[in-house]
Amino acid sequence: MHTIKKILILGLVILPLFSSATHNRAGEIIYRLIAPFTYEIEIITYSKDPSSADRDSLKISWGDGATDWLYRANGPxxxxxxxxDGELLKQDIKKNVYPGVHQYPGSSSFYILSMNDPNRISSIVNIGNSVNVPFYIEDTIYFNFNPNQLGFNNSPVLLTPPIDFANVLDTFYHNPNAYDPDGDSLTYTLIPPKQSLGTDVPLYQNPDQFPVSANNNFTLNKQTGEIIWATPQSVGIYNIAILVRxxxxxxxxxxxxxxxxRDMQIIVDDNLNDPPRIKELKDTCVIAGESLILNVSADDPDVGQxxxxxxxxxxxxxxxxxATFSDNVGNPATGTFTWNTACDHIRPQFYQVVFKAEDNFSVPLTDLESWQIKVVAPAPENLIAQAQADKVTVSWDDPYQCASFANFIGFSVWRRLGSNNFTPEKCETGLAGRGYxxxxxxxxxxxxxDFNVNRGNEYCYRVMAHFAQSAADGTEFNQVKSIPSNEVCIEMIDNVPILTKVSVLETDASTGSIQLSWIPPSTDTGKLDTLIDGPPYTYDIMRADGLGGSNYILIKTVTRTSFHQLKRDTSHIDSLINTSADAFNYKIDFYSNGNLIGSSDPASSIFLSIAATDRRLKLSWDEEVPWANFKYDVLKxxxxxxxxxSIxxxxxxxxxxxxxxxxxxxxYRIRSYGEYNALPFLDTLKNWSQEACATPIDTVAPCEPIVNVSNNCENFLSEPQDTVSLINFVSWSLPDNTCGADIIQYKIFFGESLVSQFVQVGSTFGLFDTTFAHDxxxxxxxxxxxxxxxAVDEKGNxxxxxxxxCIDN
Structure with missing residues (x-):
């Protein structure tokens, strides 16, 4: 009995395939990963019922050369x-679901899953002779990457069915309401429906072409998928296709x-019925961990509906x-959306909710309202900072609210000079454009x-949390930033001298000089305490060769018996040094009664370098200073x-x-302008580089000539070949009149084909000598x-x- 049953089933499946029946309205294929390279798929179709072409099974092409028959699994x-038998919906529409499982052999660039079934229903307005046009849908799974680096993929799930009803002269709204379980970004594009792989249905036109009118516009929002048809003009059945990437x-x-x-069908009627209306909603955002509650209402202008x-x-x-929503029936109808969000909901893409209001007319009309929700990560809280002799320590609340979320990857620390004490908007993430x-x-x-700090500056900090999904090899994708923390600012303790000038006075290989200036240690509260750290006081002025040099030598010692005397020592000229070849780095060690209190932050002179090229000189300069230079004068x-x-x-x-x-x-010389942002009483800090000289030289080759080749072989077709001189006439020009004024020679190269080796066969001399006869x-x-x-110029470039x-015989 079991065997007979199988035979009957096959007969029921195969026989309809050879008929020219029409039944397909709409559909799509969705897929879900269940193991590496193994997918569970569903072909979902919407068909006309009843129909002699009802399909108990459909044939799936997996895209790797394999095919399978998938049996329907829904309905009684x-x-x-x-x-x-499938699930009967409204009027003559039936939903059919055909599941299957397939394991792919491994990574390829991509696989196309497809299903082709004859045919579509008749009388589709915007498809030519639709009754004889096959119904075709497809998905693409990409593997043009290593799954260990990016993970596998699941298709989006389209939560709104692909059949909808419209009314003539009433604006039509539809949204496929896609949800991507991987949190990937989705885009939507209108494309013509297909009848086979790579082949559009015949004579397809968008619905707003029936007829063409200023009041007939059909649009698709690329980011949200929302369709607006304002307004349908003609009764009929229309099909469109949406490509979701x-x-x-x-x-x-x-x-x-x-x-x-998705291949979708829109059925346009002309009824004395107005669609219901949902009150407009504004998109929103919520911080993970908060509850989002929204009351939604809709009404219908038709009394009694x-x-x-x-x-x-x-x-x-x-x-x-x-989330939950309390569905409601009435006029007006109201419902409450409630979502207790969690850290697991953090992702870069918004969540979309589509509210649907449907009236109870015989052919019901609907109104849709698409509502987008962004769930953002909360800010790290209660950031504080503490300054010590050579560092700043920042800390914040432990634990962070979302630290246990699997996608949490850590914190980032951000700093700027001076405050930007803005308060982020509720869902403002990141610090772009804020100067951090x-x-x-x-x-x-x-x-x-933070050890990279200098005295005399105010440093301001913020912290953010970061999240990402991870592939098997640790590659991170779909990264997310939190709201930034509060800002905390702090000044370094200036109980040591602060350098304010390292300026080249004289440029020379042996008699060069540099002027140093500084301000003495501060005796304000919390800084240098002269009762504890008493005299004598000593400055050791130290110098090291090069930018950032650290091999310091003592160049001068200043000792005073009182701090009042020491305050008058604020400058020094370092002489008899080679300021032509390199920069110098300086610091000042400060002692109290023989004990080292600390050292100033080091500061270097500006060193100017020049690179020569054709009629140009490229100036660049370097310095390592504890203050911030905000502009430079270039002087020649x-x-x-x-x-x-100044130029x-x-x-x-x-x-x-x-x-x-x-x-x-x-x-040339360079003059810098700088400041310590925490020492506003100081005048602008001005420092000079050494003098540097250079000579522009021509190192730039001319443009590549553009060649033309001709001959007059057609004039000798009747002549014996051994009596004819075979000559190609080669000429050339420059693409730009300004890129070869100093050309003195052209070299002509010949090869028997594009891939053969080219050899020089001649030269001409002079800018305008641009022809050559090759015998x-x-x-x-x-x-x-x-x-x-x-082309060769006068400098040999x-x-x-x-x-x-190339030219033929």
């Missing part, structure tokens, strides 16, 4: 054949993980703390020690006055001087060959070979 088994973000790169195609108000979306199917610089990341502790020696004149003011350590004369000497008489290949030309031009 009315005929007792062991296969469910999934992107997984790794750093700044968005990687395509998969695609899904009731409205059913429902809601669907991602928050209702999250595995942790799913990240100084630490992936911190697992609840404190951080005027040979007529022997004075350095530019810049805010970065680079300047290019152009329009110069090659082989002429030019000399190939006796060449076995005749006139066939390829040419390229290189040779261009690359220009574009290759």
């Amino acid at each position: 088994d009315g005929n007792g054949n062991g296969i469910p 999934e992107y997984r973000r790794v750093g700044s790169q968005a990687i395509l993980m998969g695609t899904l195609v 009731n409205v059913t108000l429902t809601a669907e979306g991602g928050p209702f199917i999250t595995p942790v703390n799913p 610089i990240k100084i630490a990341s992936r911190q697992q502790n609840y404190s951080f020690e 020696l005027n040979p007529l006055t022997s004075i350095f004149d 530019a003011t810049v805010d970065s350590a680079f300047y290019e001087d152009q329009g110069l004369i090659n082989d002429s000497l030019y000399c 190939l008489t006796g060449n076995p290949s005749g006139l066939a060959g390829c040419y390229s030309v290189a 040779e261009s690359d070979l220009g574009p290759i031009e």
Whole structure:
């Protein structure tokens, strides 16, 4: 009996495939990972019922050469054949679900899952002869990456069915209401429906072409998937297709993980019925851990009708703390959305909820309201800072509210000079544009020690928490930042001297000099206590060679018997040094009664370097100073006055001087302007670099010539070959009149083909000598060959070979 039953089933499945029946309305394929490279899929179709072409099974093409028959699994088994009959919805619409499981052989670039079934229902307005057009849907699973690095992918789940009803001259709203279980970003695009792989249905037009009118506009929101048709003009059945793309973000790169195609049907009627209306909602955000409660209401202008108000979306199917909505029927109808959010809900993408109001007319009309919710990570709380002799320690509350969430990867610490004491908006994440610089990341502790600090500055800190999903090899994707913490600011203890000037006075290899200036230690409360740290007081002025040099030597000692006397010692000129070759680094050690109290933060002189090129000099300079330089003057020696004149003011350590004369000497200096942000009583700090000179030289090759080749072989077709001179005439030009004024030679190269080795066959001399006759008489290949030309300027700079031009016999 079991065997007979199987035979009957096969007969029921196969026979309809050979009929020209019409039944398909809409559908899609969804897939879910159940093991590495193994997917559970569902073909979901919506068909006309009753139909002689009802399908107990459908054939799936897995995209790797394999196919399977998948049997329907939903609805009752009315005929007792062991296969469910599908789920009858409203009017003559039936939903069919065909599940299956498949294991792929391994990574390929991608696999296309597809299903093709004849045919569509008849009388679809915007598809030519739809009754004879096959129904085709597909998904793409991408494996053009290592799954160990990005993880596997699940398709989005489309929570709103792909069949909907519209009314003539009433604005139509629809949203597929996609939820991506992986938290990937989704985009939506309208495409023509397909009849097979790569083939659109015939004569397809968008619904707003029936007829074309200023009042007939059909749009799809690329980010939310919402469709607005304002307004349908003609009764009929219309089909569209929506391509959904999934992107997984790794750093700044968005990687395509998969695609899904939904084939959707819109049935437009002309009834004396107005759709219900949901009161407009504003998108919102919520901090993880907070409860989100929203009252929603809808009404219908038609007296005597009731409205059913429902809601669907991602928050209702999250595995942790799913949302609830109290469905309601009435006119008006009201419902309450409640979601107790948790750290598990943190992700970069918004959650979407679609509220649906449907009236109870014989052909019901609906109104949709799409509501987006962003769940953000809470800020680390109660950040504090403490300054010590050589560091600042910042700390914050332990534990952090979401530290136990599996996607938590640590804290980042951010710093700026001076305060930006803004209060973030409720859901404002990150610190972009706020002037902070990240100084630490992936911190697992609840404190951080910042040693890169200098006295005289106010440092301000904030902390953020970070989250990401991780693949098997640890690669992180879909990263998320929290709201930033409160700001905390602190000044370093200035109980030692603070350098304010390291300025080159004289540039020379042996008699150069640099001026140093400083301010003495502060005796304000909490700083130097002269009752505890008494006299005598000593400054040891130390010097090291080079930027950031650390091999210090003592160059001068100053000792005073009282702090009052010491306060008058605030400058020194360091003489007889080579300021031409390198910078120097300085610090001042401060002693009380022979005991080292501490050292100033080191500061270097500015060192200017110049790189020469054709008619230009590229100036760059370096310094390592504890204050902040905010602008620089570039000065050039005027040979007529022997004075350095300012030619530019810049805010970065680079300047290019152009329009110069090659082989002429030019000399420059840099003057910096800086400040300590915690010492406002100081005048602007001005410091000079050494004098540096250079000569622009031509190191730039000319442009690559563009070649043209011709011959007059057609004039000799009737002549004996041994009496004909075979000559190709080569000419060339420059793509830009300004890139080769100093050309003195052209080199002509020849190769028998594009891939053969090119050899030089001639030269011309002079900028305007741009023709060459290449005699190939006796060449076995005749006139066939390829040419390229290189240009040489008066300094010997040779261009690359220009574009290759070939000619046949």
